[in-house]
Amino acid sequence: MNVWRAVLLAGGLACLAVGTVVQAQGARFADGFEPVGQRSLTQFEAARILTQATYGPTPAEIAALQQSDLETWFNNQLSSPISLQRPFLENLAATQGVTNGDRRSRWGSIAIYGEDQLRQRVAWALSQILVISQQGMGNDIFGLAEYYDLLARNAFGNYRQLLEEVSLSPQMGRYLSHLRNRKANPNRGTLPDENYAREIMQLFSIGLVKLNLDHTPMLDNQGQPLPTYDQAVIGEMAKIFTGWTYANSETFFRAEVNYLPMVCFEEEHEPGEKVLLDGAVVPAGQSCEEDLTDALDIIFNHPNVGPFISRQLILKLVSSNPPPEYVARVAQVFNNNGSGVRGDLEAVVRAILFDPVARGMAQPAPFGRPREPLLKLIAMYRAFNAVPAPDGRSVNIPTGPYAQSPLFAPTVFNFYSPGYQAPGEIQQAGLVSPEFQIIDEGTIATAANHLFNQGWNGNTGQTNPPANRPAINVEDLIPLLDDPAVLVDELDLRMLHGSMSSALRQALIATVEAYPSSGNDDRKVYGLIHLLLVSPEFAVQR
Amino acid sequence: MTGIINTKRRHFLRQMAGVLSAGGAYATLGQLGMVNQAMAQGGGAGYRALVCIYLTGGNDSFNLLVPRDTTRYNQYSDIRENLAIPREDLLAVSPLSGGNYGFHPSCPGLRSLFNAGDLAVVTNVGPLVAPMTKLTFENGSVPRPPQLFSHNSQTELWQSGSAIAGMAQGWGGLVADQLVTFNANPDLPFSVSVGGNNRFAVGEVTRPYQIGLDGLIEIEGFDTQLASAARQAGFDEIFAAAYDHPFQREYRDTMTRSIELEALFSSAMAANPVTTSFPDTNLGGQLETVARLIAARGDTGQSRQIFFVSQGGYDTHNAQNTDQPELLTELNDAITAFQSALGDELNVADDVTTFTMSEFGRTLNSNGDGSDHGWGGQQMVIGGGVLGQTLYGTYPEIALDGADSIGRGRMIPSTALDQYCATLAKWLGVGDSELNAIFPNLNEFAAADLGFVL
Numbered sequence: 001m002n003v004w005r006a007v008l009l010a011g012g013l014a015c016l017a018v019g020t021v022v023q024a025q026g027a028r029f030a031d032g033f034e035p036v037g038q039r040s041l042t043q044f045e046a047a048r049i050l051t052q053a054t055y056g057p058t059p060a061e062i063a064a065l066q067q068s069d070l071e072t073w074f075n076n077q078l079s080s081p082i083s084l085q086r087p088f089l090e091n092l093a094a095t096q097g098v099t100n101g102d103r104r105s106r107w108g109s110i111a112i113y114g115e116d117q118l119r120q121r122v123a124w125a126l127s128q129i130l131v132i133s134q135q136g137m138g139n140d141i142f143g144l145a146e147y148y149d150l151l152a153r154n155a156f157g158n159y160r161q162l163l164e165e166v167s168l169s170p171q172m173g174r175y176l177s178h179l180r181n182r183k184a185n186p187n188r189g190t191l192p193d194e195n196y197a198r199e200i201m202q203l204f205s206i207g208l209v210k211l212n213l214d215h216t217p218m219l220d221n222q223g224q225p226l227p228t229y230d231q232a233v234i235g236e237m238a239k240i241f242t243g244w245t246y247a248n249s250e251t252f253f254r255a256e257v258n259y260l261p262m263v264c265f266e267e268e269h270e271p272g273e274k275v276l277l278d279g280a281v282v283p284a285g286q287s288c289e290e291d292l293t294d295a296l297d298i299i300f301n302h303p304n305v306g307p308f309i310s311r312q313l314i315l316k317l318v319s320s321n322p323p324p325e326y327v328a329r330v331a332q333v334f335n336n337n338g339s340g341v342r343g344d345l346e347a348v349v350r351a352i353l354f355d356p357v358a359r360g361m362a363q364p365a366p367f368g369r370p371r372e373p374l375l376k377l378i379a380m381y382r383a384f385n386a387v388p389a390p391d392g393r394s395v396n397i398p399t400g401p402y403a404q405s406p407l408f409a410p411t412v413f414n415f416y417s418p419g420y421q422a423p424g425e426i427q428q429a430g431l432v433s434p435e436f437q438i439i440d441e442g443t444i445a446t447a448a449n450h451l452f453n454q455g456w457n458g459n460t461g462q463t464n465p466p467a468n469r470p471a472i473n474v475e476d477l478i479p480l481l482d483d484p485a486v487l488v489d490e491l492d493l494r495m496l497h498g499s500m501s502s503a504l505r506q507a508l509i510a511t512v513e514a515y516p517s518s519g520n521d522d523r524k525v526y527g528l529i530h531l532l533l534v535s536p537e538f539a540v541q542r
Numbered sequence: 543m544t545g546i547i548n549t550k551r552r553h554f555l556r557q558m559a560g561v562l563s564a565g566g567a568y569a570t571l572g573q574l575g576m577v578n579q580a581m582a583q584g585g586g587a588g589y590r591a592l593v594c595i596y597l598t599g600g601n602d603s604f605n606l607l608v609p610r611d612t613t614r615y616n617q618y619s620d621i622r623e624n625l626a627i628p629r630e631d632l633l634a635v636s637p638l639s640g641g642n643y644g645f646h647p648s649c650p651g652l653r654s655l656f657n658a659g660d661l662a663v664v665t666n667v668g669p670l671v672a673p674m675t676k677l678t679f680e681n682g683s684v685p686r687p688p689q690l691f692s693h694n695s696q697t698e699l700w701q702s703g704s705a706i707a708g709m710a711q712g713w714g715g716l717v718a719d720q721l722v723t724f725n726a727n728p729d730l731p732f733s734v735s736v737g738g739n740n741r742f743a744v745g746e747v748t749r750p751y752q753i754g755l756d757g758l759i760e761i762e763g764f765d766t767q768l769a770s771a772a773r774q775a776g777f778d779e780i781f782a783a784a785y786d787h788p789f790q791r792e793y794r795d796t797m798t799r800s801i802e803l804e805a806l807f808s809s810a811m812a813a814n815p816v817t818t819s820f821p822d823t824n825l826g827g828q829l830e831t832v833a834r835l836i837a838a839r840g841d842t843g844q845s846r847q848i849f850f851v852s853q854g855g856y857d858t859h860n861a862q863n864t865d866q867p868e869l870l871t872e873l874n875d876a877i878t879a880f881q882s883a884l885g886d887e888l889n890v891a892d893d894v895t896t897f898t899m900s901e902f903g904r905t906l907n908s909n910g911d912g913s914d915h916g917w918g919g920q921q922m923v924i925g926g927g928v929l930g931q932t933l934y935g936t937y938p939e940i941a942l943d944g945a946d947s948i949g950r951g952r953m954i955p956s957t958a959l960d961q962y963c964a965t966l967a968k969w970l971g972v973g974d975s976e977l978n979a980i981f982p983n984l985n986e987f988a989a990a991d992l993g994f995v996l
Contacts, residue, residue, distance in 0.1 A: 136855070177860040182910050188623050189942070191950060193909040195859040198692070208689055231691060320789075365787040400756075410738075410854055411598070413694055422792050423744040427710055433789060437739045441800040442754035444793075445761050452763040503783055504543040511776030515769045527773050530763060535780050537543055539793035 036359050037071030044498030045361065049073070051497055051541060052317050053353055054117035056379030059494065070359075074350060077118035082152055083110040085145035086259070092393075093142075100134050101397075103141050107148070107406040108395030112381045112470060113388070122155040122349055123148065124406075125316035129309070130166050130204050132175040133409045134399075143171040144407050146259035159309060159334070159343035160300045163204065167296065168261040170246050172196070176412065178241035179262060180252065183270035192270060197237035199412055201229060206277075206304035213331050214324035215307040228304060229277055236274045240295040243269030243288045264288030277302055300343060306334035310348060315418055317349075318358045320369040321431050326357040368542035370435035373402035373447045376533055380455060383494040384477075384529065386470035387460055396469045401450035403438035439539075448534045455530060461522025474525040481521055484512035487528070495532055504537055543783040543790070589839060589893045591847040592970050593832060593880075594714065594742060595825075595873070596701075597900035599857030600693070602866060602913050603920035604906055604951075606649070607663050608632055609937065610642045617940040621951060623908045625862055637663075639932045648870035651878030652922070659930040660881065660891075661922060662994045665937045666946070667962045668902065668918035668955030669696065669705040672986040676945055679954055691915040691952075693857070696901035701742035703963040704983045714848045715745030716980040717967045722748055724971065726843030731803065734835055736828040737852030742899075750850065751803055755827050758804045758811070761797075810838035818883035825853045825876040833883040836890060846971060856900060862912040877924060885926065892926035895995055897966055899959075906951020907942055917948075918955035921962065927969065928995045935992070958987045965992045 041049070046065035050057035065073050085106045089098050114120050132147055147169055154162040166172050173179025178196035202208055209225035210218040217225040244262040249255035252265045266288060274282040274291065282294040299305070310330040314322045330351045337347035352358060357367075371379075374397070380386075389395070399405040404415040416437035421427040426436070439447075458471050461478075465471040480487035488508045492500040508528060515524050532538050605625065609615055610632055619626045632644025633653040645653045655661035669687040678684040687705035689695030699705055703713030718732035725732065731751035733743035743750035753759075764774045781798055785791050814837040820830035828851040839847065853873060858865050877896065885891035903919025918938065924930075935957040938946035946953050960981045968977060968991055977984060984990050 177912070180911075185910070188908070188910075189621065190623060190908045190910045191914075193859050193912065194914040195857075198915070202692060208692060208695065227689070234691070366789065368787065368789065370789055370793070411693075411857070416739075417694065420739075421710070423711075423715075423749045424792070426788050426792055429788060431788065433792065436789070436792060436796075439793065439796060440739065440752035441796060441803060442752055442756075442759055444796050445759035445800050445804070446754065446756070448797075449759065449762045456763065501543040504780065507543070507776050507779040507783075510779070511772050514772035514775060516772075520768050523768055527763075527769055528776075531773060531776050531780065534761075534777075534797070535543075536783075536785055536790035536794040536797075540787055540789040542787070 035071075036354050036356065037074065038069050040069060041066050042498075043493060045359075047493055047497035048361070049353070050117075051379075052358065053077075054121055054382075055111045055375060056382040057494055057497070058382045058385065062493065070354065074118070074353070077116065078156055078346065080116040080119065082119060082149075083114040083116050084149045084152070085110070086142055086149050089142060089145050098141055100139065100141055100144070102393075103134075103145050104397035104399075104406050104408075105393060105395045106145070108378070108397040109388075109393060111378045112386060112395065116152075118349070119152055119155045121317070122313075122345070123152040125313055126151040126155065126162070127407060128316060128409070128414045129312050130162070130172075131409050131412045131414050132169075132171050132407060133411075134407050135410060137171065137175060140171060140174070140257060143174075143257070143259040147171045148407060154345070156346035156349065158341070159305065159345055160296065162345070163200075163300060164292075164296055165261070166204070167196075167200065167241070167292065168244070170257075170259060170262050173244060173262055176200075178244060180245050181238075181242050182252075182268045183239070183242045191235070192238040192242045194234050194238040196241050198234050201234075201237065201277075201299065203412060205299050205308065206302045207308045211304045211307045212328075213303075213307055213335075214328035215311045215331070216324060228302070233276060236276055237295065239270035239272075239274050240276075240282065240291050243267075264292075303335075305343070306331035310334050310352070312418055313348065314352055315369065315432075315434060317352055318369065319363075319367050320433055320435075321366050323357060326355055329355060363542065366429070366431050368540045370433055370439065371539055371541045372404065372435055373439060373443065374404045376447065376538070377402070377451060377454060379495070380451065380529070380533060381470050381472060384455075384472035384474055386472050388470050390467050394468045396454070398450065401443070401446035403443045403447075448530075451533050452530050455526045455533075456523060459522050459526055472526070474522055474529070477525045478521045481512060481515070481524060484509045487512065487525070491529060491532055495529075495538055499542055500537060504535065508532065543780065543785055587845075589845050589890060590970055591836060591839075591849065591890075591894045592714070592717075592966055593829075593849045593851065593894060593896040595877070595896060595898045596737060596740065596742070596850065596852040597856050597869075597873070597898055598697075598852055598854040599900075600696075600902040600904055600915055601856045601869075601898075601900040601919065602858055602862065602904040603900070604903060605866060606646050606870070606922075607665075607920050607933075608644050608646075609940065610634055610644045614940050618906075621906050621940060621942055624910070625908045625913060635931075637931060637933045639934070641933070641937070643933070643937075646867070646870050648867045649874045651874045655877070655881060655924055656931055660926060660928055661924045662928050662930045662932050662934060664921050664923065664957060664962055664992065664994065665933050665935040666903075666918040666953050666955050667921055667935060667957040667959055668953075669699040670955050670958040670960075670987075671705045671983065673958075673988075674954055676948065676954060679948055690917060691902065693901055693915070698741055700899045700901055700959055701740060703981050704960050705958075706982065709741075710744075711746055712740065712742035712744045713963050713967065713980055714742040714850065715748055715750070717745075717970060717972055718743065718748040718848055719745040720972050720976050720980070721846045721970060724846045726845070730806070730842055730844065732844075732846065733848040733850065734832070735850040736831045737850050740850055740852070743848060743850050751799070751807075753807075753831065755824060755831075757831060758808045759800075760804055760808070761801060807835070807838065807842065810841035811835065813841055814838045816883055816887060818879060818887050820879045820883075821872070821875040823872045823876060825851065825872050826879060828852075829876050829880040830883075833880060833888065836884070836894065837888055848970075858904070858912045859909065859914060860911040881924060895923065895925035895927055895966065895969060897921065897923045903953055906940065906947070906953075914950065916950075916952040918946075918953035918957075923966075923994050925995065929993065932994070934994050957992070958983070960984045961987050961989060961992050964990050965994060969995045 046062045047057040176196040181193045184191045243264040246255035247260035247263050269288045273284040280298045311327045333351040337344035416434045420434045420437040422433045422436040460471045460473045631647045634644050671685045674684045688707040701712045702709035722728045722732045732748045733750040735750040735752045811834045816834045820826040832849045898921045903916040904913035938953045942951045964981045
């Protein structure tokens, strides 16, 4: 019996307890005797899986998943061909100028229409952990696209490999300035740049304090958290990331900008021994590549990586405040996928989504996460069968209204911090609410207005829908205006996987009943969808 | 969403909608203004505001203000190598406190403000648990601030006003908690952030009103001809309801504040235009919004306020020689326009004090193309009430591993950020005993008031 199967068995018992409660509320949840991956699903369970593991349910995918099971769906996703950005943009560039708007549009097309939804959703999460950004990167459009493709390629791969490819990406090298980072020059008194050395540890792997398997901090005997490293380790780690520059460089400083893995000029690489985390030594006399291999092995094998990365992925897929036991179960899989392999992201993603905490339909508050503002837009397009723009590629993915956009974070600290606590009740309860860091009095309005304009002025019922975006198609819902309860229940399934409160249901039914009788049925339906899109219940992914 | 309707909130929303549709907001705001004037006769007389400019990333302030005397300039030039600014390019000043310094060449407006006595520089300020020397740093007899040199950790310290980790509130927010009753309508936000989310303005009672660079945004879609009455009723119902999840409540309350405050402040700002020309930059736009909010203070009934703006990009590990001049130009131009609006147009130059914060100074030592994360650094205080043309504190010895430095020119602060922040809080009106509650480590340091603003 491998590790995660044992976890699932343990989890099955927990499901049983949860299941009895839910059945009393209306039998939307099958009982928990079968392994979670193989049992049949209700349409609500199917919609919920698609909410967590894709860019949002579509009617067709809800139906298909309900005919299947989680295990089959997951395995199909693993083998689904990867959707890439860079090759697409390079093809586009053959006939026209290409902008970062085209890059973001390509991201949007993949998010809405890509078959490899799970891979892309994990890549989206990774793009918010291993951050680079268009801001500060100028117009390196193909490089940015290739970086995103790198994340997508490795989404089910091994975290060690991902860390290496990220470290050697010249785009990361530019963003965190280890590209063309030189060894110390005693004559000039310069020392290596510490930027990447610090952030690869603080943000990409181990964090600032030593962690238990469940991500709780280890404390010293005064109750203070134990730091993972000090400034001396940063200085030593900085030496590792010296000598690297663009591939195909004529000299260290003369090169064409490209997206190939960086290469190292030994004469610019810091020689000598480097003493890294917890005294681990990278010996003198090695090549750049050998130094990098050793350093990445040391980082990757630090016991923090499992809990640190596992928790971040849980936060970005399932819930902001996961029970420590859930984090520990996933981190255990990170540490060993059951076959002795550390860092297997496929197994980690599986452990996150198959866990009874993720699959339980009646998780008590505060289970769930604030829905990412930009993903509301994508979810809208998917739930309502958006028809591609006439040119088949234009998706308006803006940088402003949602305060997030693909590879557009303001700093390497992402759009929001995993530790952010909204002031007031959430903070007082000791909860974190990361995505609320970008949802304030200003952005809540800009997001609501962008959603409104994309749907109200972008649906197939219009005479001339705008050409620069997909148009949602609500024609199948228009007949239901005559039966508001059925209409609202359909929106509940597609947008809230059947979790809508009876009060919200009544409010939406009353809205339809109060509509004037005259025409514009497409907008009447969209008007209702928009109320739900901006509602407090849709604002939380549960 | 549960069936229990929060009637008070619903009533307020309806009332606001009614006020707006009847065009009656003016009357409401006018009444607030009268209450404000009545209040001004009592304890919270006049008007005062603090404006925090947060320089995100850690400004290399050893290039903001540089010693120009031969000895120290040569030390500076040797150590900073390619990062050093040529001596002849520095904008020379002769502080009343002595010495010979120069501002970064991108800062002519700041030099003018300095020479006019409206700008002071507080030198080598940063987080400290207690006064610290190189000896006590090395022997561990004085605790070090937690997670030195880490961006987000040091930002939290600066914004919370002490070197204590894990403070849930910011010092601006705690100050607002103390002074909010000075205002005619204490329910209106004391603090406004135009510069994004921050810890600084979060209090126990108060929290900042966050508005974007594009100003106040009204929710669209409910004045559309079709079915807007039905949709508005549905919206009101949804946002007046009770919810069982704290995230749902947070979202509901944010939306409610967004609508209520946009209606109120938009009217007040429209009634009090600001005509001073601001640079068309991110920071220029933020400070223009602040100027407009200050102009509207009479109508919103606010006699004490705190504002937060920010400027990113100061983490100059590379390309410092191209990036920092651009950043400082934007900063210089935005502050210059802001001071002009406050003084020439709004006549509140003495009533508004603007100050910088940034999470750390940087290494004196170059990494070849930039500088790395440091500790102590210089901050600026600007305003008519500032006792300017002066340096406060001690400019550190220009040495990589000297008495003030722990290596690479990372400076041990000689002034604690607690002192810096407390001086500003006191000026805004916080009493001595409350200062110690807001800045719990303040008693560790000699002067609670650095005296740079009256």
